[in-house]
Amino acid sequence: MNDLEIEKQIELLRTSNDLSILRRAIERLGQIGDSGKQVMIFAFFLLMKIGLYRVASLLLQDYQIGKGNSQAITELVKILSTSQNVSILWRAAESLEKIGAGNPQAIKALVKILSTSKDDLVLRQAAESLEQIGVSNPQAIKALVKILSTSKDDLVLRQAAESLGKIGAGNPQVIKALV
Numbered sequence: 001m002n003d004l005e006i007e008k009q010i011e012l013l014r015t016s017n018d019l020s021i022l023r024r025a026i027e028r029l030g031q032i033g034d035s036g037k038q039v040m041i042f043a044f045f046l047l048m049k050i051g052l053y054r055v056a057s058l059l060l061q062d063y064q065i066g067k068g069n070s071q072a073i074t075e076l077v078k079i080l081s082t083s084q085n086v087s088i089l090w091r092a093a094e095s096l097e098k099i100g101a102g103n104p105q106a107i108k109a110l111v112k113i114l115s116t117s118k119d120d121l122v123l124r125q126a127a128e129s130l131e132q133i134g135v136s137n138p139q140a141i142k143a144l145v146k147i148l149s150t151s152k153d154d155l156v157l158r159q160a161a162e163s164l165g166k167i168g169a170g171n172p173q174v175i176k177a178l179v
Contacts, residue, residue, distance in 0.1 A: 006039065013046050022047075022055050041069060048075050057091045060099055067099045076100075077109040089113065089122045097129035107134045111143040120153040127156065131163035141168045145177040 005028070012025040029039045040059065047056035060072065076099075079092040093110060100106030110133075113126040127144060134140030144167075147160040161178055168174030 013043055026059055044072060045075065053088045053091050057095045060095050069099060073100050073103050073106050077105050080109045080113055086119045086122055090125045093125040093129045097132045101133045107137050107140055111139045114143040114147055120156050123151065123156045124159045127159040127163045131166050135167045141171060141174060145173060148177050
């Protein structure tokens with residue numbers, strides 16, 4: 001793929017709202033070879049910048065470009081701390097689940113969401129994401145235990161309990177909270 005073709009695909013990312021066109025542009029950019037992953041990461045940042053959070057999240061998940069990528073994690077954490085849009089918060093938390101394993105910044109952001117969000121969907125996703133990335137993390141465990149005593153939503157409570165069972169196995173605080 002020559003430079004003109006790369007620029008054309010990037011311009012499609014900037015201007016199109018059609019999911020199938022965006023997906024094709026991303027696929028084409030991913031075929032560049034060794035530099036393809038870098039271009040895909042650039043595409044992720046561009047999509048985040050222009051507000052296409054859903055497409056950016058799909059890019060992370062479908063092509064696994066962000067796994068462990070500190071820049072992508074930082075961008076998602078920023079979204080979690082600034083957005084008020086429930087679907088954007090949900091999507092950012094879901095994306096962190098896919099790329100933020102063991103990352104203290106990602107765990108801290110999800111823990112904060114558990115204490116600040118009033119939306120049950122966002123709370124469930126944050127709990128689920130912590131289940132995947134917060135194994136044995138004391139802050140994650142503490143936040144999930146707290147949710148058990150503060151939430152009134154059965155699905156949130158079930159997800160928090162399930163997450164605690166996975167990330168805090170054998171922890172006396174977890175055992176006490178679940179019994």
